[in-house]
Amino acid sequence: MSAATPSPSFAEPGRAEAVAPPEAAGTRADxxxxxxxxxxxxxxVKALIEAGHASRDGAPLTDPSEAVRPGSLYVLAIPPAAPATPQAQPIxxxxxxxxxxxxxxxxxxxxVVHPAPGNPDGTLVNALLAHAGEDLPGIGGEKRPGIVHRLDKDTSGLMVAAKTERAHRALSEAFANRDLDRAYLALAWGLPAPLAGEVSAPIGRHPGDRxxxxxxxxxxxxxxxxxAVERAWGGAVALVRCRLLTGRTHQIRVHLAHIGHPLVxxxxxxxxxxxAARLLPPAPRDxxxxxxxxxxxxxxLGFRHPVTGESLAFESPPPADFAALVALLDGNGQ
Structure with missing residues (x-):
């Protein structure tokens, strides 16, 4: 038994205990x-220790950085998850x-993905709270879903959210390390040249507009x-598939605009x-x-399941409004 993988005993719900092995000597208690x-x-765990929920050999343990003592029994009381601040809404x-x-x-x-000033409710988080209900074990001591990535309010498509702390931690690491597959479809003005390529340019706040x-x-x-351009309608509009090697705010929108091809x-x-709009007939142009x-x-969206390790892959066709633009460009729309 190593210091990294001690065997805890769950004596009762909300309680975990573990005897520190010799090789755990000097490790932080948290x-x-x-x-x-x-x-x-x-x-x-650190927050729980600081809040008085831990003990060592029956004595209170309040310092998360205290060095572990081999042979000591460490107990952590895990309180029930508190109700999440965002409220469940049947969306x-x-x-x-x-x-x-x-x-x-x-x-x-x-x-909107997460409650924020201007959008206090009616968000994806509110909807997930209502959907998961009592089946949501909680993250960080609250009954809430773990948001590991976001989409802009007016961007559609696939998102994954964690329901447990273990899944949240693993998925967060996967997104941070780009150990997943994500692709976006965009309608951009003009025709990028070359038809496939890479935009590598640093992104930050606009100096004149925060x-x-x-x-x-x-x-x-x-x-x-x-x-990579998947389809093009002359030099007017292109359907572009984009993959992110980094995850900056508005990255695709900023990068395509930077090379002269802003999104429709x-x-x-x-x-x-x-x-490029002048190259289109009136109906699709308008x-x-x-x-x-x-x-x-x-x-x-593709990733490894954070618990089972199974490879998961999902696809989503463009929504109706996006598909209607493509139909108009093809001459098949109304």
């Missing part, structure tokens, strides 16, 4: 207990996959987007009527210029 339990993050969800550890949904455009992102050579964070309908990065959101869709 790290030792987190490794022993396996389903709680170290930060969560319809398109569930693609769900098990005890995670849920994959196809988010519609217009749905609500926008921009390519910022000094102070920006490294960002790389790979793209983008309210932030499409600053004027593009010259429809694309009037499109009320960025034409961006998270079409594929």
């Amino acid at each position: 790290r030792f207990l987190a490794d022993a339990i396996g389903s709680l993050s170290r930060s969560r 319809p969800l398109s569930v693609v996959f769900e098990d005890a550890d995670l849920i994959v949904v196809d988010k519609p455009a217009g749905l 609500k926008r992102m921009a390519v910022v050579e000094r102070g920006g964070k490294p960002a790389t987007t790979r793209y 309908g983008d309210p932030v990065y499409l600053r004027r009527t593009p010259a 429809a694309l210029l009037a499109f009320p959101r960025q034409a961006l869709h998270a079409a594929t």
